Amino acid sequence: xxxxxxxxxxxxxxxxxxxxxxxxxxxxxxxxxxxxxxxxxxxxxxxxxxxxxxxxxxxxxxxxxxxxxxxxxxxxxxxxxxxxxxxxxxxxxxxxxxxxxxxxxxxxxxxxxxxxxxxxxxxxxxxxxxxxxxxxxxxxxxxxxxxxxxxxxxxxxxxxxxxxxxxxxxxxxxxxxxxxxxxxxxxxxxxxxxxxxxxxxxxxxxxxxxxxxxxxxxxxxxxxxxxxxxxxxxxxxxxxxxxxxxxxxxxxxxxxxxxxxxxxxxxxxxxxxxxxxxxxxxxxxxxxxxxxxxxxxxxxxxxxxxxxxxxxxxxxxxxxx
Amino acid sequence: xxxxxxxxxxxxxxxxxxxxxxxxxxxxxxxxxxxxxxxxxxxxxxxxxxxxxxxxxxxxxxxxxxxxxxxxxxxxxxxxxxxxxxxxxxxxxxxxxxxxxxxxxxxxxxxxxxxxxxxxxxxxxxxxxxxxxxxxxxxxxxxxxxxxxxxxxxxxxxxxxxxxxxxxxxxxxxxxxxxxxxxxxxxxxxxxxxxxxxxxxxxxxxxxxxxxxxxxxxxxxxxxxxxxxxxxxxxxxxxxxxxxxxxxxxxxxxxxxxxxxxxxxxxxxxxxxxxxxxxxxxxxxxxxxxxxxxxxxxxxxxxxxxxxxxxxxxxxxxxxxxxxxxxxxxxxxxxxxxxxxxxxxxxxxxxxxxxxxxxxxxxxxxxxxxxxxxxxxxxxxxxxxxxxxxxxxxxxxxxxxxxxxxxxxxxxxxxxxxxxxxxxxxxxxxxxxxxxxxxxxxxxxxxxxxxxxxxxxxxxxxxxxxxxxxxxxxxxxxxxxxxxxxxxxxxxxxxxxxx
Amino acid sequence: xxxxxxxxxxxxxxxxxxxxxxxxxxxxxxxxxxxxxxxxxxxxxxxxxxxxxxxxxxxxxxxxxxxxxxxxxxxxxxxxxxxxxxxxxxxxxxxxxxxxxxxxxxxxxxxxxxxxxxxxxxxxxxxxxxxxxxxxxxxxxxxxxxxxxxxxxxxx
Numbered sequence: 006x007x008x009x010x011x012x013x014x015x016x017x018x019x020x021x022x023x024x025x026x027x028x029x030x031x032x033x034x035x036x037x038x039x040x041x042x043x044x045x046x047x048x049x050x051x052x053x054x055x056x057x058x059x060x061x062x063x064x065x066x067x068x069x070x071x072x073x074x075x076x077x078x079x080x081x082x083x084x085x086x087x088x089x090x091x092x093x094x095x096x097x098x099x100x101x102x103x104x105x106x107x108x109x110x111x112x113x114x115x116x117x118x119x120x121x122x123x124x125x126x127x128x129x130x131x132x133x134x135x136x137x138x139x140x141x142x143x144x145x146x147x148x149x150x151x152x153x154x155x156x157x158x159x160x161x162x163x164x165x166x167x168x169x170x171x172x173x174x175x176x177x178x179x180x181x182x183x184x185x186x187x188x189x190x191x192x193x194x195x196x197x198x199x200x201x202x203x204x205x206x207x208x209x210x211x212x213x214x215x216x217x218x219x220x221x222x223x224x225x226x227x228x229x230x231x232x233x234x235x236x237x238x239x240x241x242x243x244x245x246x247x248x249x250x251x252x253x254x255x256x257x258x259x260x261x262x263x264x265x266x267x268x269x270x271x272x273x274x275x276x277x278x279x280x281x282x283x284x285x286x287x288x289x290x291x292x293x294x295x296x297x298x299x300x301x302x303x304x305x306x307x308x309x310x311x312x313x314x315x316x317x318x319x320x321x322x323x324x325x326x
Numbered sequence: 327x328x329x330x331x332x333x334x335x336x337x338x339x340x341x342x343x344x345x346x347x348x349x350x351x352x353x354x355x356x357x358x359x360x361x362x363x364x365x366x367x368x369x370x371x372x373x374x375x376x377x378x379x380x381x382x383x384x385x386x387x388x389x390x391x392x393x394x395x396x397x398x399x400x401x402x403x404x405x406x407x408x409x410x411x412x413x414x415x416x417x418x419x420x421x422x423x424x425x426x427x428x429x430x431x432x433x434x435x436x437x438x439x440x441x442x443x444x445x446x447x448x449x450x451x452x453x454x455x456x457x458x459x460x461x462x463x464x465x466x467x468x469x470x471x472x473x474x475x476x477x478x479x480x481x482x483x484x485x486x487x488x489x490x491x492x493x494x495x496x497x498x499x500x501x502x503x504x505x506x507x508x509x510x511x512x513x514x515x516x517x518x519x520x521x522x523x524x525x526x527x528x529x530x531x532x533x534x535x536x537x538x539x540x541x542x543x544x545x546x547x548x549x550x551x552x553x554x555x556x557x558x559x560x561x562x563x564x565x566x567x568x569x570x571x572x573x574x575x576x577x578x579x580x581x582x583x584x585x586x587x588x589x590x591x592x593x594x595x596x597x598x599x600x601x602x603x604x605x606x607x608x609x610x611x612x613x614x615x616x617x618x619x620x621x622x623x624x625x626x627x628x629x630x631x632x633x634x635x636x637x638x639x640x641x642x643x644x645x646x647x648x649x650x651x652x653x654x655x656x657x658x659x660x661x662x663x664x665x666x667x668x669x670x671x672x673x674x675x676x677x678x679x680x681x682x683x684x685x686x687x688x689x690x691x692x693x694x695x696x697x698x699x700x701x702x703x704x705x706x707x708x709x710x711x712x713x714x715x716x717x718x719x720x721x722x723x724x725x726x727x728x729x730x731x732x733x734x735x736x737x738x739x740x741x742x743x744x745x746x747x748x749x750x751x752x753x754x755x756x757x758x759x760x761x762x763x764x765x766x767x768x769x770x771x772x773x774x775x776x777x778x779x780x781x782x783x784x785x786x787x788x789x790x791x792x793x794x795x796x797x798x799x800x801x802x803x804x805x806x807x808x809x810x811x812x813x814x815x816x817x818x819x820x821x822x823x824x825x
Numbered sequence: 826x827x828x829x830x831x832x833x834x835x836x837x838x839x840x841x842x843x844x845x846x847x848x849x850x851x852x853x854x855x856x857x858x859x860x861x862x863x864x865x866x867x868x869x870x871x872x873x874x875x876x877x878x879x880x881x882x883x884x885x886x887x888x889x890x891x892x893x894x895x896x897x898x899x900x901x902x903x904x905x906x907x908x909x910x911x912x913x914x915x916x917x918x919x920x921x922x923x924x925x926x927x928x929x930x931x932x933x934x935x936x937x938x939x940x941x942x943x944x945x946x947x948x949x950x951x952x953x954x955x956x957x958x959x960x961x962x963x964x965x966x967x968x969x970x971x972x973x974x975x976x977x978x979x980x981x
Contacts, residue, residue, distance in 0.1 A: 493879055493882050493883040493886055494883060496875075496879045497838070497841060497876060497879040497880055497883055500845070500872050500873075500875050500876040500879060501841060501844070501845075501876060503868075503872050504844075504845070504848055504869060504872050504873060504876065507868060507869050507872075511855075511865040516855075516865060518855060518865055518866075518869070519848075519851060519869070542912075542916075545912060546909050546912060546913070549905075549908040549909050549912055549943070550901045550905045550906075550908060550909050551905070552904065552905055552908065554944075712944075712945070713943060713944070714939075714940045714943035714944050714945040715940065715945070715954060717912070717939070717943060718935075718936055718939045718940050718943070718954070718958070719958070721912070721915075721916060721935075721939070722932060722935075722936070722958055722962060725916070725919065725920070726962070726966065726974065729923075729974065729975070730966075730974070733975075735920055735923060735924050735975070738916075738920045738923075739920060742913065742916050742917060742920065745913075745916075746913060749909070750837070751837070753833070753899055753900070754830065754833050754834055754837055754899070755830075756837065772868055775863070776863070779863070
C-alpha cells in the first residue's frame with residue numbers, strides 16, 4: 006500500500022504543482038481523521054466543523070474516528086497519510102506533543118510531521134467538584150491539599166493529557182501534592198467524582214458548561230488568563246495568583262508534512278470560513294466550546310510554543326514514574 | 327404520580343405519526359447496522375447523527391435510540407445464522423443459537439431472541455420509569471474497586487462452569503487475559519507485546535478475533551465435513567414449541583433482572599450481563615448438559631439480558647448523564663446536540679421531552695418485535711443457500727467486518743489467523759468461551775485495578791474498606807478454588823461444557 | 826481419548842506453554858513494579874506463570890489418561906483437507922491482493938476461485954456472483970454505508 010502511494014504521489018505531485026491547482030482541488034471527498042472516539046468532546050466539535058466546512062470546500066468531508074492510545078493511533082495515521090491534501094487530521098494540543106515527548110510511547114511521528122492549518126477550538130482547563138462537595142472555592146481545595154499532602158485526589162481524562170499537565174502545574178505553583186488518578190475520558194471522571202471516589206476533577210470547560218449551569222457540578226477555577234464567557238462567575242488562575250498556570254486543550258486541522266502549499270491554502274480558506282460561519286458559532290456555543298481561529302504564522306507559532314510549554318511538565322511527569 | 331401523567335402524555339406524543347415513523351426507521355436502520363459487517367453500532371449511529379440535525383429534537387432522539395437497540399437485535403441475527411457475532415454482546419448467543427440453527431431451529435432461536443429482547447426491554451423500561459433517579463445515585467457508589475471485583479467475579483463464573491476440563495478452561499482464560507494485555511498499558515502508556523507492530527498499539531481487535539474464532543472457524547469445520555449446505559438439518563417451524571416456551575420463561579425472567587441491574591452500573595458493557603445470565607441459567611438448569619448444544623434457554627437468557635441491559639443503561643445516561651459504552655456516548659452526543667442535556671436535572675428541565683423519549687422506548691421495543699418476528703422465517707431460509715455461495719458470502723462479510731472497523735488489513739490477517747486457530751481448537755475440543763470473556767474483561771480489569779490503586783495511593787487495603795468489592799472478589803474465588811480442589815463434589819456441573 | 830486426539834492436545838498444550846514462557850521473558854523486560862505498585866509487566870508475568878502451571882498440569886493430566894486405540898484421525902485428508910486449505914488460501918490471497926489492487930479486483934478473483942473450488946461449475950453463476958460480490962458490494966458499502974474499503978489504484 007505504501008509503495009503504491011509513493012508512486013502515485015510522485016506522479017501526482019507534478020500535476021498538483023500547476024497554477025490551475027486551486028480550481029482542481031478538491032476533486033473528491035476529503036477525509037478528516039479524529040483521533041478520539043465518536044461522541045466525545047473532540048469528536049462533536051470536529052463533526053460540527055466538518056458538516057459546515059463541506060459546503061465551503063465543495064466536496065464532502067468524511068469524518069473517520071481512529072480512537073485509541075490517547076490519540077496516538079489517529080495521529081500516527083494522519084501523519085502517515087499521503088500529503089495530497091485529501092486527508093486532514095483533527096489534532097489536539099498538547100496531546101500531540103506529549104505523545105512525541107514520551108520515549109516509552111515510541112511515537113512514529115514528530116512535531117514536524119504535521120503542518121498546522123487552522124485552529125478551531127481553545128478549550129481552557131477547569132477544576133470542578135461535585136455540587137455538595139465541602140470545597141466551595143479553589144482556595145479551600147488547595148488548603149486541604151496542603152494539609153494532607155498526597156491525600157487529596159484529582160482525576161484527569163488520560164495520562165499526559167492537558168489535564169494531567171495542569172495538575173502538575175498547580176502542584177508546582179501552589180506547592181501542593183495532589184494524588185493523581187487517571188481515567189479515560191470525561192464520562193469516567195463524572196462517575197468518579199460524583200460517586201465520591203475522587204475529590205476533584207481537572208477537565209475542560211466545553212464538557213461541563215451545561216452541568217455547571219444545571220447545578221450538578223461546581224467549577225472552582227479556569228486555568229486561563231481571561232474568564233470563560235461560558236462560565237463568567239468562575240475565577241481564573243491568573244486572578245487567584247497563579248498566572249503561570251495556563252492550560253487548555255486546543256483542537257484544529259493539520260495536514261501531513263509535504264502537502265503542497267496550494268492545497269493548504271484552499272483548505273485554510275474553506276475551514277476558516279466555516280469557523281466564522283454564524284451557524285457554526287451558534288452550534289459550538291451550545292456545546293460550550295470556545296472558538297479561537299488561528300491560521301498561518303499565528304497557528305504555527307502557537308504550535309511551537311505549546312510544544313515548548315508542554316515539554317517542561319511532560320518531563321516532570323515522566324520523572325514521577 | 328405526576329410521572330405517570332407525563333408518561334401518558336409522552337406516550338401520546340411518541341405515538342404521533344411522525345415519531346412512529348422515526349422509531350420505525352430507526353429500528354430498520356439499526357437492525358441493518360447490526361447485521362451488516364464493518365459497521366459497529368457506535369460508528370453506524372455516529373454516521374447518522376448529522377441526519378438528525380435537520381429533524382426536530384424529539385424525532386431525532388427517538389430515531390437514534392431505536393437504532394441502538396435495533397443494532398443489538400441485528401447482531402443476534404448473524405450470531406444465530408452464521409455464528410458470527412454482530413457485536414460483542416452477541417457472542418453468547420452464538421453458543422447455543424448457532425447450534426439451534428444447525429438443527430434447523432434457527433426460526434425458534436430468532437423468535438425467542440426477539441421475544442426475550444422485547445420482554446427484557448419493556449420490563450427494563452418500566453423499571454427505568456419507576457426507579458431511575460434513586461437507583462442511579464446508588465449505582466454511583468460502584469467505584470473502580472467494585473468494578474475490578476465484578477470483572478474477577480465474572481471470569482470466575484465462566485471458568486468454574488466450563489465443566490469437562492477445568493484445567494483447559496483455566497489455561498484458556500490465562501491466555502485470553504495475556505492476549506488482552508497486548509497494546510498500550512494503562513500504567514505508562516507504553517506499548518506492550520507489540521513487537522513494533524503499530525496496529526497492535528490499541529490491542530488486538532476483539533471483533534477480528536471473534537469473527538475468526540467463531541465465524542471462520544465454523545466455516546472451516548463445515549467445509550471439512552464436505553457439507554453441501556451450511557445447515558444440513560431440515561428447517562423446523564419458525565416459532566418455538568410449547569416445550570421451548572416453558573423452558574425459556576424462567577430464563578427470560580432471570581435475564582431481565584441481571585441485564586437491568588448491571589445496566590445501572592456505568593461502563594460495565596453488554597457482555598458481562600449476557601455471560602452472567604447464561605451461566606446462571608446453566609447453573610439452575612436441571613439438564614445443564616444441554617447447554618452448548620442448542621438449549622433455547624441459553625439463547626433466551628442471553629438475549630433478554632442483552633436488551634434489558636441496553637434499556638437499563640439508559641438509566642445512568644438519563645439520570646446522571648454518564649454514558650455506559652461508546653455507542654451510548656454517541657447517543658449522548660446526539661442528545662446534547664439536539665438540546666437534551668442528560669443529567670439529574672433533565673427530568674425537571676424538560677419533562678415532556680424526556681418522557682416522550684422514554685415512551686418511545688416502549689414503542690421502539692414493540693416495533694422491533696413487530697418488525698422482526700415475521701422476518702424470522704425469511705432469515706432462517708437464507709441458510710439453505712448452497713455452501714459454495716454461503717461460505718463465500720460469509721467470508722466476504724467477515725473480511726469487510728474485520729477490515730471496516732479501522733480500515734486495517736492487519737485486522738483481516740488477525741481474523742484469518744484466529745480462524746485457523748479456532749478450527750484447530752474446536753477439533754481438539756478446547757473450551758473457547760473463557761478466552762473470549764477474558765479477552766474482553768482483561769483490559770477493564772487491569773485498568774480498574776490500576777485506577778483503584780491510584781485512588782488509594784498504592785495500598786491494596788482499599789479492598790478491606792469496601793465490603794461490596796471484597797465480597798464480589800472473595801466469594802467467586804473461594805468457590806472456584808473449591809471446584810478445582812474438590813472436583814467430585816461438583817460432578818454434576820462438570821458434565822457439561824461451554825464450547 | 827484417541828491416540829491422535831491425545832497427540833493433538835499434547836502439542837497444543839505444549840505450544841501454549843511455550844507462549845507463556847515467552848511471555849514470562851517479555852514481562853521481565855518490562856518493569857514489574859513501579860511507584861504505585863504493579864508495573865506494566867506485573868500482570869503478564871504472573872499470568873504467564875499461571876499459564877505455565879496450568880499447561881504443565883494439563884499435560885500431566887492428558888498424559889495419564891487411558892488411550893483408546895482407534896483410527897480416529899484429527900485432521901482431514903484428501904478432499905476435506907483440500908476444502909479447508911483452499912478457504913484459508915483464498916482468504917490469504919484475497920487479503921494480499923486487496924492491499925495491491927483494491928477490494929473490487931481482489932474480491933472478484935476471490936469469489937471466482939472459491940465458488941469454483943467449493944463445487945459450483947456454472948460459469949455464468951460464478952461470474953454473476955463474482956461481479957455482484959465485488960463491484961456491487963464495494964459500491965453499496967462505500968457509497969451508501971460510508972464504510973471505507975480498500976480502493977483500487979484508479980481511485981487514487
